[in-house]
Amino acid sequence: MMDVSVIGCGNMGGALITGLSDAGGYRITAYDVDPDAFESIEAYADRTTTDLDDVRDSEVVVLAVKPDIVPLVLEDLDLRAEQTLVTIAAGVSTDVVASETDATVVRVMPNLAARTRNMAAAVAWEAPDENVERMLGDLGEFVVIDENLMDVATALNGSGPAFVFYLVGAMQKRAVEEGLDAEKARVLAAQTFKGAAETILRSEESIEDLIDAVCSPxxxxxxxxxxxWDSDVEQEVGDALSAARRRSAELAEEAEK
Structure with missing residues (x-):
């Protein structure tokens, strides 16, 4: 059993707790300053606590709080060199976190699909960490990137689920307008995205070739x-990603001041 503590039980912290619980093999401590935050994750954590001292002996500690809260937590979080601190705060660099702890720092950009163990994650580290590799593998798929590309990953796989939810919603809405039942349209739209994504992951064909395979003359x-093809939708989706990337870079600048 791996001892893992998650600091912050909001949406993303809760998704990580839920996914790791489902995977099995983890002893999970959930920490938050607000006891009400435990309501949605209590069934998935082995222990819930409002005392930061309770997380200090975990092999891996996940810092799942908002960027502006990171310095406040680090002030009171005393970890040892043999421990690993995973930070998922958007825009907060490894250097900023590492300057406040003796633990090995690994920066990860996960997403909410950790809840169902279908997460897409980007990780930046100086050297592979076996415990983090195991955790990320149990929660979905991950890629290793240079940290200077983390703002792009934040926009792509971190913010990306919201963009996909928007597109699924648009397809569902129009299908309802064309006569389909709302719940049936939701299932068909969501499963279509899921199946298309799985097809991409399992295929070596380009996106263009996959589109051609569906298109009959x-x-x-x-x-x-x-x-x-005649619309600006590709540009607009790209602009949404770029806007999210710019905001991640702004958060990084704010964190370093």
Whole structure:
């Protein structure tokens, strides 16, 4: 059993706790200053606490708080060199965190799909950490990147689920307007995204080739794709990602002041 503590039981911290509990093999301590935060995760944690001393002996401590709260937690968090501190705060660099702790610091950008163990995560580290590798592998897929690309990853896989939710919602809404039941449209739209994503991950074909595989000459799909190709939707989606990346960079500048 690996001892893991999660500091901060909000949406992302709760998703990590839920996913690790489902994976099994973890003894999970959940910390938050607000006892009400435990309501949604109490069934998944082995222990809940409002005392920061209770997290200090864990092999891995996950810092899952908002960027502006990170310095406040680090002031009172005393970890040893043999421990690992995983930070998931957007815009807060490894150097900023490492200057306040003796623990090995690993920076990760996860997303909410950790809850269902379908997470996409980016990790930046000086050397691979076996415990973190195991955790990320149990929660989904991860890639290793240079830390100077973490703002892009924050926008892509960190903010990306919200962009996908928006697109699923748009497809559902129009299907309802065309006559489908709302719940059935939701299932079909969501499962379509899930299946398409799985197809990409399992295929070596390019995105363009996969689109062509669905499009028959004179068929329904190419009729719809013509609308997309003639629109600015690709630019708008890209602009949304760039806006999120810029905000991550701004948060980094604020954290270093």
């Amino acid at each position: 004179g068929g329904t799909t190419i009729e719809g794709m013509d609308v997309l």
